[in-house]
Amino acid sequence: QVQLVESGGGVVQPGRSLRLSCAASGFTFSSYGMYWVRQAPGKGLEWVAVISYDGSNNYYADSVKGRFTISRDNSKNTLYLQMNSLRAEDTAVYYCAKDLIANIDNYGMDVWGQGTTVTVSS
């Protein structure tokens, strides 16, 4: 079945780095745009970043631009989020998600991972 599994979360000190991974299975990963969305404790959803199906285009929320980098390895069916210069306000559950329709990026995100928790604290 179609599945996304995040990993790499943990506790990290402010200013340090962390890399999240999202392993995909059950669909043609290389045909779909992929996203990261986060949710701070007790708060709403925040869109973080997107990468096109072939990795040629990516966009970021203003809150993470210049600090976070989204990437993908289509040979490994894996999505990444490199997070640098982490701040307390980056503390959240991070979800990866896929586009509903291959090669079309504005029809919603239909499959989500279970989330991985990042805590930024000294």
Next chain:
Amino acid sequence: AIQMTQSPSSLSASVGDRVTITCRASQGIRNDLGWYQQKPGKAPKLLIYAASRLQSGVPSRFSGSGSGTDFTLTISSLQPEDFAAYYCLQDYTYPYTFGQGTKLEIK
């Protein structure tokens, strides 16, 4: 970035009620809007995309409407499993932005 204003932020209703949640965009977004349901401790679930298209497997009591700047999600007859948080998301232009959410609670 486009701002999405969702209302109400919370709502108490009973099983069988008809409920409407609204989302307003700070600029026109055509019909590039989705609605998501999230239950505590779970990942969001896509309910509606392109403002009014029902995602596969979602019950028909859920419906969406709107275009431009004003959108609504309607649940025609609330069921016990519908008590959750709901979010709109504009996917018209990057950065995508969510509304602040509506928590639907049992009266």
